[in-house]
Amino acid sequence: MQNEAKLLSQLKFDDSKELAFKTLIKRYKENLYWHIRKIVISHDDADDVLQNTFVKVFKNIDKFNGDSKLYTWMYRIATNESITFLNSKARRNKVSNETLNENALQNLVTDVYFDGDEIQLKLQKAIAQLPRIQQLVFNMRYFDNIKYRDMSVILETSEGALKASYHIAVKKIKTYLIDH
Amino acid sequence: MSLNKIYKKIPFKVPKDYFESFYADFFIEQELKNKVQKTGFKTPEGYLNNFNVSIPKTSKVTNSRKLNKKYSFYLSGIAAVLILLFMFSMPKKDNEKISLESLENYLLNEVDQSELLSNILTMDELNDLSMFNFSYSEIESFILQNASVETLLID
Numbered sequence: 001m002q003n004e005a006k007l008l009s010q011l012k013f014d015d016s017k018e019l020a021f022k023t024l025i026k027r028y029k030e031n032l033y034w035h036i037r038k039i040v041i042s043h044d045d046a047d048d049v050l051q052n053t054f055v056k057v058f059k060n061i062d063k064f065n066g067d068s069k070l071y072t073w074m075y076r077i078a079t080n081e082s083i084t085f086l087n088s089k090a091r092r093n094k095v096s097n098e099t100l101n102e103n104a105l106q107n108l109v110t111d112v113y114f115d116g117d118e119i120q121l122k123l124q125k126a127i128a129q130l131p132r133i134q135q136l137v138f139n140m141r142y143f144d145n146i147k148y149r150d151m152s153v154i155l156e157t158s159e160g161a162l163k164a165s166y167h168i169a170v171k172k173i174k175t176y177l178i179d180h
Numbered sequence: 181m182s183l184n185k186i187y188k189k190i191p192f193k194v195p196k197d198y199f200e201s202f203y204a205d206f207f208i209e210q211e212l213k214n215k216v217q218k219t220g221f222k223t224p225e226g227y228l229n230n231f232n233v234s235i236p237k238t239s240k241v242t243n244s245r246k247l248n249k250k251y252s253f254y255l256s257g258i259a260a261v262l263i264l265l266f267m268f269s270m271p272k273k274d275n276e277k278i279s280l281e282s283l284e285n286y287l288l289n290e291v292d293q294s295e296l297l298s299n300i301l302t303m304d305e306l307n308d309l310s311m312f313n314f315s316y317s318e319i320e321s322f323i324l325q326n327a328s329v330e331t332l333l334i335d
Contacts, residue, residue, distance in 0.1 A: 018235060029231050037221050047227075054233040116220015123216045142209075143219060167205050174208050177215075 004070050011061045021058055028071065029054075031144070032078045038139040039082040041104040041124075043113040049085050053078045072153040075146075079136065079154060101128050119177075126176035130169050137162050138169040 010020035032053060037046040056077050064073055090100040105128055108114050108121065116124070127135055136155060140146040148159045155162065266286060 021233075021235060025231070025233055030228050033223070033228060033231070034219075034221075038219060043221075043223060043227075050231070051233055055235075058233070058235060113222050113224065114220055115222055116218075119216050120218065120220035124219070142213075170205065170209050170212065174212060177212075 005066075008061075008064070008066065008070060017061075021061075024057070025054055028074055031071075032074060035075060035140070035144065036078050036082050038143065039079070039136070040086060041101075041108060042111065045085065045089070049078070049081050052085070053081045056081065068153045069150070072150050075150075075154045076156075083132070104128075122177055122180060123173070125180070126173040129176060130172060133157070134165050134169040134172070137165040138173070141166050142170075 007020055007023060010016040011024065029050065033046060033050050036049045036053065037043065040046050040049055053074070057074055060077075064070070086097060086100060090097045093100065095103070105125055108116075108124060114121075127138060130138065133155070137151065140151055140154075141148075146154075148162050151157075151162050152159045157165075
C-alpha cells in the first residue's frame with residue numbers, strides 16, 4: 001500500500017493526480033461512506049454526500065498543507081458536507097432539523113437498506129435524541145473506534161471536551177434504552 | 181522500599197469518586213456493546229465495490245481568460261449604463277415606442293462614447309481599463325457581439 005505522503009505528492013501533480021485520486025477513493029470510500037451514513041441515515045443521501053465529499057477533496061487537495069493526517073482532513077470534509085446537506089434538506093422541506101431527523105428514523109422502519117433488529121433501531125433513535133456534537137462523537141467512538149486525538153482534529157474540539165461528550169452520550173443512551 | 185510505601189508518598193490526588201465513575205462509565209459502555217455493536221445499516225449489493233466518482237474536469241483558467249472575464253464584466257456594466265443614460269436623456273413623447281433597432285443606432289452613431297465612459301467610470305476604473313489598451317471601437321464591437329440589447333435592458 002502506498003504511504004500517505006507519496007499519495008499526497010502524486011495528488012498534487014497534474015500528471016498523476018487522476019490516478020492517485022482513484023487510489024484515494026478506493027482506500028477511503030468505505031470508511032467515509034459509513035461515517036456519512038451514520039449522520040444522514042438514508043443510503044441515497046449518504047451516496048450524494050459521499051460524491052460531494054470526494055469532489056470537494058479533489059478540488060481542494062492543493063490547499064491541503066499536510067498539517068494534519070489526510071484521513072482526518074477528509075473526515076472533516078465529510079462531516080461538514082453531511083451537516084450542510086442535512087441543513088439544506090431541512091430548509092428545502094421547510095422543516096426543522098429535529099423533524100427531519102424524526103422523519104429519517106420513521107423511514108428507517110421500512111428502509112430496505114436497514115436490516116437492524118429492534119435494539120439497533122432503538123439505538124438509532126437514542127442517538128437521534130442527542131445534540132449533534134454528541135451524536136458525532138458517539139458514532140465515531142462507539143462504532144468506528146476513532147482515537148480522541150484524531151477526532152479532535154476532525155471536529156476541531158479539545159480531547160477533554162470530546163471525552164466528556166462521549167461519556168454523557170453513553171449515559172443518555174443507556175437511560176433512553178432503559179426507558180423505552 | 182515496598183510498593184505500599186511508595187504509593188503512600190505520591191502527592192497526586194484524583195477528583196472525588198473518579199475511579200467509581202470511571203468504572204461505571206466503562207461498564208455502561210461494555211454493557212451497551214454487549215447488546216449492540218453494529219448500526220444495522222446496509223448498502224445495495226456491490227455498492228461500495230462499484231462506487232466511483234465522476235472526477236470534475238480540471239479547467240485551468242489562464243490569466244488572459246481571467247482578464248477577459250473581468251473585462252467582459254466591465255463592458256457589460258458599461259453597456260448597461262450607456263443604455264440607461266440614453267433612455268433617461270431621450271425626450272419623452274407620449275405613446276412613442278422606441279424600437280431596439282433605433283436604440284442601437286442611437287448608441288452607435290449619436291452618443292459620444294468617450295464622454296460617456298468618463299462620466300460613468302472613476303479614474304481608477306479607467307486606469308484599470310486602460311492597461312488593456314482596448315480602443316472604444318473594440319469595446320463597442322465586443323458589446324455588439326457578446327451582449328444583446330434585450331438582455332442588457334432586462335438587466
